[in-house]
Amino acid sequence: MVITPKFDLAGQFSEGLAPVMVDNLWGYIDNAGKICIEPRFDYASSFSKGIARIEIDNKIGYINKEGGYIWKPGS
Numbered sequence: 001m002v003i004t005p006k007f008d009l010a011g012q013f014s015e016g017l018a019p020v021m022v023d024n025l026w027g028y029i030d031n032a033g034k035i036c037i038e039p040r041f042d043y044a045s046s047f048s049k050g051i052a053r054i055e056i057d058n059k060i061g062y063i064n065k066e067g068g069y070i071w072k073p074g075s
Contacts, residue, residue: 007021007022008021012046015047016031017030017037017052019052021039026054037066038067042054043055057073060073061073061075
């Protein structure tokens with residue numbers, strides 16, 4: 001049995017990904033609704049030019065479309 005993920009909140013799609021909230025953490029889904037960056041952020045913005053702003057513990061960081069850090073929060 002497959003259970004469809006349930007999102008608490010969702011942002012707009014940009015560059016093929018959309019931020020979604022699951023259990024008070026933000027991650028990203030693709031156009032098919034598949035989670036491609038696991039929810040682990042306190043905040044997540046839409047992607048622009050291949051990067052997105054995220055926050056963890058009120059510290060700002062930036063990630064690429066694979067979920068890797070470009071700038072780690074608190075760096």
